[in-house]
Amino acid sequence: MTFDFKKAAYAQQILREKVKLQPLGKSVKLIAGCDLTFLNPFRTPTVGIAAFVILKYPELEVVEKVYATGEVAIPYVPGFLAFREIPLLLKAFRMIKSKPDVVLVDGHGVVHPRGLGIAAHLGVVLNVASVGCAKKPLYGVFDYPGEKKGNFAYIYDKFSGEKLGVVLRTKDGVKPVYVSPGNLIDVESAKELVLRSVTRYRLPEPTRLAHNFLQEVRKKFL
Template sequence: MSIVGWRAIADELNPSKSTLKLELRHEHPWDVTPREAVAIQNRLRGLISLRDDLPETIGRVTGVDVGFEDSRTVTRAAVVTLSFPELNPIDSSVARRPTSFPYVPGLLSFREVPAILDALRTLRDRPDLILVDGQGYAHPRRLGIACHLGLLIDIPTIGVGKTRLTGTHGDVPDKRGAWVPLMDKGETIGAVLRTRQGVKPIYISCGHRIALPTAVDWVMRCTTRFRLPETTRYAHRLASG
């Protein structure tokens, strides 16, 4: 199904439905200063699991992305669930909230996660695996938006970044599926992955309850003939309106 076709029927997939029970495993205030947000990140980062703890069967993969409206005063979060392995869209949701946290590099989750939680709550079914447009462990304090979200809702998550936030890496072979480690202070914090020959690589990192090689594998499983996985492509178009 084309992106255009998907956007035309998105509302039909999600007209009105019961709220998904989404229990938060860790709660904290969102109305905080940037300094308080950093303190929360430092407190939560030790709780992230970088080991595989996925459902035995994964039949639903969900993409998450966020856009903005009205001169960035409104945060627009979009989530799209695809069937796996078919990668056909089967559910979607969009949630809007007033933008209440400033743009601060490294504190993206405090600006975007509240709206993402609202959108996730209106899905029909709990996702098996979530791919977030943004960083996970590849973050200066090892708690990017994918880690933060996955920890709060206790669902396996992967960070899929289009650009690098931190770390260094070598050249990535120009071959589909090739990757090199993303390093920071002697630690592997992610993978720089070539999803398609002849195009720029993307930045993959663990969110929560998944190991890095498994995260790379799942991103490739969700990627067809484009640079970005289908989860990210569908969510991005919906978040962009």
């Protein structure tokens, strides 16, 4: 199929207007991590597997795991990841019995050229609080934080100067992660949520466990 990136960019601009950045308005009892993988990532179309892992918060005890599979026909292009992955993520989310208060996404929130990374896109579509926690930078200007766990530096929009997210050190001496609010949460709350969701690994438990769960499921299909 032919994917119209001009229409997709316009859709992102429309959806960006629906993003609400605000202090988290409720206590978090359940937090979800999600991730998606492909049976053949170098071929389009391919078969994708989307997974959610639900944990108690702040205990970080797993209460539920779900996954869904389906064909993915949209190619990967930076800045348009959501269109490739969200349909399957929505399919998996509908299977969850214990609906989460916050969804943590392996990707960006509002740190995005059009202000709508996959975490923001998913948060708007689901009308749920969402946070992006990415392993690599995508957009914005920032300095690198100190080497100690908890050190951070703000990410700013390179045109408006708006504060979009943080570069966060989650473990002493390791590469930082890139955290930004997606929807129904603000920068400070997103940073604290990610930091409190980290144990002894670089990545927060919800997305780390979702990734590990996906690898188990993927082996069954291969």
